[in-house]
Amino acid sequence: VLQGSAERVKLARAAQLAKADLVTRVVTEFSYLAGTMGAVYAARQGEAPEVVEAIEDQYKPLPGSDAGPRSIYGLVLGLADRLDK
Numbered sequence: 001v002l003q004g005s006a007e008r009v010k011l012a013r014a015a016q017l018a019k020a021d022l023v024t025r026v027v028t029e030f031s032y033l034a035g036t037m038g039a040v041y042a043a044r045q046g047e048a049p050e051v052v053e054a055i056e057d058q059y060k061p062l063p064g065s066d067a068g069p070r071s072i073y074g075l076v077l078g079l080a081d082r083l084d085k
Helices: 005-017 025-029 036-044 049-057 072-084
Strands: none
Touching: 005 049, 005 072, 025 036, 036 049, 049 072
16 A cells, blocks of 8 residues: 555654643543544744655544545554554
């Protein structure tokens, strides 16, 4: 699915940053912002748009919603997280 090395590098970077927002005060107090705040932090840090999107989409689909991840990056990241659990 991820053919090029550039795609794998982006996915690896998203995986490195995927849970970094969980230790922030915002997410500690408002757990429903997990992923959203990670995407905000990654964007402000200058990460690639695919990385930012994957960080936010790793939790999709959310309960009560049928909107899934927008890209293969978010899909793979979310599946890896669920399989790890």
